[in-house]
Amino acid sequence: MAQLHTWCGLLAAWLLFAVFLTGTLSYFKESISLWMQPELPSVAANAEWDNRRLADYWQHYLAEHASTARNWQITFPDERMSVSTAVWFGEDGSEQLVLDPTTLTLVTPRETRGGDFFYRFHFQLHHLPAVYGRWIIGIATMMMFVAVISGVITHKKILRDFFAFRPQKGARSWLDAHNACSVLTLPFQLMITYTGLITLMSLYMPWGLERAFPDADARRQAISELHAFPLSGPATGQPAALHALSELVGDAESHWQKPVQSLRVSHPGDAGARVAVWQSALEALSAHRPQRIYEASSGALLAEIQSQRIDEQAHGVMVGLHAGRYANWGMRWIYFSLGAAGCGMVATGLLLWTSKRKYKKGSELGMWCVERLNIATLAGMPIAVLAFLASNRLLPVALSGRAQWEIHFFFVAWLLALLHAVLRRSASQAWREQLTLTVILLLCLPMLNLLAPSYSVLGDLAAGNWQRVSVDLMCLVGALIIVWQMKRAAKKTLSRVPPTQVAS
Amino acid sequence: MMLITILALCTLGFTLIALSDNRHRRRCGLKPAQQKPWFWAGSAILGWPLWLAMETWSTGLGITLWLGCLSISAGVVFLGLAMFERLRQQL
Numbered sequence: 388m389a390q391l392h393t394w395c396g397l398l399a400a401w402l403l404f405a406v407f408l409t410g411t412l413s414y415f416k417e418s419i420s421l422w423m424q425p426e427l428p429s430v431a432a433n434a435e436w437d438n439r440r441l442a443d444y445w446q447h448y449l450a451e452h453a454s455t456a457r458n459w460q461i462t463f464p465d466e467r468m469s470v471s472t473a474v475w476f477g478e479d480g481s482e483q484l485v486l487d488p489t490t491l492t493l494v495t496p497r498e499t500r501g502g503d504f505f506y507r508f509h510f511q512l513h514h515l516p517a518v519y520g521r522w523i524i525g526i527a528t529m530m531m532f533v534a535v536i537s538g539v540i541t542h543k544k545i546l547r548d549f550f551a552f553r554p555q556k557g558a559r560s561w562l563d564a565h566n567a568c569s570v571l572t573l574p575f576q577l578m579i580t581y582t583g584l585i586t587l588m589s590l591y592m593p594w595g596l597e598r599a600f601p602d603a604d605a606r607r608q609a610i611s612e613l614h615a616f617p618l619s620g621p622a623t624g625q626p627a628a629l630h631a632l633s634e635l636v637g638d639a640e641s642h643w644q645k646p647v648q649s650l651r652v653s654h655p656g657d658a659g660a661r662v663a664v665w666q667s668a669l670e671a672l673s674a675h676r677p678q679r680i681y682e683a684s685s686g687a688l689l690a691e692i693q694s695q696r697i698d699e700q701a702h703g704v705m706v707g708l709h710a711g712r713y714a715n716w717g718m719r720w721i722y723f724s725l726g727a728a729g730c731g732m733v734a735t736g737l738l739l740w741t742s743k744r745k746y747k748k749g750s751e752l753g754m755w756c757v758e759r760l761n762i763a764t765l766a767g768m769p770i771a772v773l774a775f776l777a778s779n780r781l782l783p784v785a786l787s788g789r790a791q792w793e794i795h796f797f798f799v800a801w802l803l804a805l806l807h808a809v810l811r812r813s814a815s816q817a818w819r820e821q822l823t824l825t826v827i828l829l830l831c832l833p834m835l836n837l838l839a840p841s842y843s844v845l846g847d848l849a850a851g852n853w854q855r856v857s858v859d860l861m862c863l864v865g866a867l868i869i870v871w872q873m874k875r876a877a878k879k880t881l882s883r884v885p886p887t888q889v890a891s
Numbered sequence: 892m893m894l895i896t897i898l899a900l901c902t903l904g905f906t907l908i909a910l911s912d913n914r915h916r917r918r919c920g921l922k923p924a925q926q927k928p929w930f931w932a933g934s935a936i937l938g939w940p941l942w943l944a945m946e947t948w949s950t951g952l953g954i955t956l957w958l959g960c961l962s963i964s965a966g967v968v969f970l971g972l973a974m975f976e977r978l979r980q981q982l
Contacts, residue, residue: 549965550909552973571965574958672951708955717894721959728966 392537396736397757399530401764404733406524408768410509410579411726414711414719416502417467418854423779424496425842428487430469431850436488438463438640438647439633441471444491446632449473449655453482458619458653461632464488465648465667466715469852498790499779504797505772510587513794518590525584525591532580538569545570555879561739568732575725576732582709585702589613613702614675619653619661627658630686638688639664639679648676658684668712673703737761759808759817766821767804773828774800780835815880822869829866833859893947897940897957901964904940907933909968918979937961 412419421427445461453459456475464471471486485494500507507513511520539545549570552563569576589596589610600606629652636647648667654660660683666676673694680690694700707713711722741758744750778796782789804821811817836859837844847856909915911930916923940960945953 547912550905550912550969550972551914552969552976554973554977567966567969571969572962575962670948670952672949672955704951713952718956718959721894721956721963724963724966725959728962 388537389541392534392541393740395530395537396534396733397740399527399534400733400737401760402523402527403531404730404737404764405768406509406527407726407729407733408772409505411723411730412772413502413506413509414714414722414726415858416506418502418858419505419776420499420501420503421468422836422855422858423499423501423776425836425839425855426496427470427485427494428490429843429847429850429852429855430464430487430489431852433851434469434489436464439637440491441486441488442632442636442650444486445471445473446629448484449475450629453477454656456655458651459655460649460651462649463647465646466669469854470494497779497784498788499793500790504775504794510583514798521587521590525587528580528583532584535569535573535576535580539573542566542570558739558742561735561742565732565735565739568728568735572725572728572732576729578708579726579729582705585705586709613699619651620659622654622657623659625658626656627660627684629655629660629683630662630681632662635662635664635679635681635686638686639666642679643677652683655683660684661689668707669715670713672707672713673700674707674710674712675699675703734765737765758814759805762808762814762817762821763801763805766818766825767801767808769825770804770821770828771797771801773825773832776832777828777835780832780839819873822873826866826869826873829862829869832862893943894956894960897944897960898964898967900936900940900943901957901960902967904933904936905961905965905968906971907936909933909972915972918976 441463442461445459449456449459453475456477458476460474460476462468462472462474469488471488472483473486474481474483485496486492487494504513510524511517512523513520515523542548548563548566550567552567553559584591596606596609600609632650632652636650639647643666646667648665650662650664652660652662662681662683663678664681665678668674668676675694677691677693679688680692681687682689694703711719714722737757738761741754741761744754775793775797778793782792786792807821808814808817811820836842836855842855844856844859847853907929910919910921911926911933913926916926921929941953941957944957944960947953948956
């Protein structure tokens with residue numbers, strides 16, 4: 388069992404660290420997107436807007452500029468994202484516009500993937516067909532699940548050593564840190580791994596669905612029901628005027644006594660058009676939000692969709708638990724901290740493996756590989772993330788394809804970190820240099836943010852909007868923690884050096 | 892505010908449980924006879940925030956939040972004990 392834990396953990400650990408880090412950042416993907424788009428307005432935390440007015444604005448705008456689109460998707464502002472967006476899908480692909488909800492003025496932010504890049508990366512990687520990426524992540528997640536369960540079975544003194552930490556004892560200290568990161572946050576680690584698998588279960592285990600629904604259309608219908616996402620019907624080809632969206636939003640809000648989060652108009656301007664309105668996800672555990680479907684021409688209610696069947700509810704709750712979309716800011720910090728503990732669990736597991744085998748003979752090559760991959764992942768991955776954020780401020784705003792260039796920065800930085808780890812003779816030197824670079828980048832990001840021409844930190848603070856400021860603050864906190872740990876490690880190394888060597 | 896109250900109660904509960912452990916009990920100069928009452932008091936305190944969470948939010952959300960808060964506060968107690976031990980050694 389110990390061997391199973393060690394090898395399942397080790398072989399998937401580097402990928403899992405990247406997944407955990409980007410997944411943890413995804414809990415604040417809207418804040419990161421806001422940080423990466425300083426052109427977006429600082430909407431006051433207590434600002435109020437009327438979703439009906441926003442719906443009315445978008446209806447007029449889209450009828451004029453996107454009347455031939457296949458569908459319109461409108462998102463209303465909430466605690467996470469303080470602007471309203473409209474996306475439409477036409478002949479030339481999709482287009483997106485952003486609206487300041489308080490002044491009803493359109494904003495043109497810089498082109499970026501923002502926090503959504505981390506979110507997509509954590510379950511389907513990048514530069515790979517999405518299905519392959521999801522399969523790779525699925526296999527790694529399954530290995531993590533096996534490692535977590537076998538770790539619990541292997542850990543003989545799980546209750547006795549619950550709060551045990553024996554510092555400055557080499558491998559023993561790493562073991563204690565690994566145990567603390569995993570055992571204290573065990574419910575979260577089990578939940579996030581299991582629900583991660585459930586989220587993409589129809590991809591990983593399609594056979595049951597294929598057997599029950601041999602017809603592809605019936606299968607699509609079953610999947611859409613399971614995900615509580617209705618398929619839009621076909622267009623009739625008969626033109627028809629669109630009912631006032633503001634009235635439909637008002638009707639849904641008064642029925643639910645909760646704000647509307649988004650709406651979708653399929654085949655606008657057609658007699659077969661439908662309007663689906665979704666309820667806000669906040670403080671509802673299930674990811675399957677209640678929705679109302681209206682006939683777009685008459686405004687008549689066609690269906691009220693709410694997960695009723697136990698399988699739909701179970702699926703909705705599991706996806707909701709994983710994504711944490713129900714969480715308000717306090718709960719999201721809990722998610723973030725537990726995700727960070729997950730990163731710590733993987734990192735300490737890797738460091739424990741190397742520290743146990745450091746002085747053993749006969750496994751030099753394996754040891755060298757693991758040590759270098761550790762540096763390139765545990766220090767290199769944060770460098771790549773920070774390079775991605777820094778490139779957002781360094782690249783010209785008008786550069787064409789700048790969103791893709793930001794992603795290039797991410798991968799090039801990661802590759803350079805790997806090359807540096809491989810080429811540097813001394814591993815400790817490589818650690819020191821990469822961690823120093825991490826600190827420099829962490830300190831630079833808030834400064835780059837201050838220099839952004841269309842953004843004012845003071846404006847955000849005055850508006851009580853902490854989303855962008857908290858990204859800067861987290862960078863400073865991260866830098867302080869790394870400097871503190873590096874200082875401690877340096878002190879320890881110095882105390883191990885014989886006095887004669889220090890004197891010379 | 893309720894979230895902070897729940898976190899504080901969980902931290903208190905785990906502190907009592909940690910102090911009932913032999914390793915930490917000796918460091919704090921507690922008697923062996925105090926071990927069991929502290930353990931049960933800590934466990935009882937951990938149950939209280941579950942009730943609070945379920946009252947404030949729904950049952951499902953309450954249990955989810957309670958489990959999350961348990962992990963965070965266990966981490967806080969773990970770090971607190973490690974730092975306390977370091978300070979004790981320095982003094």
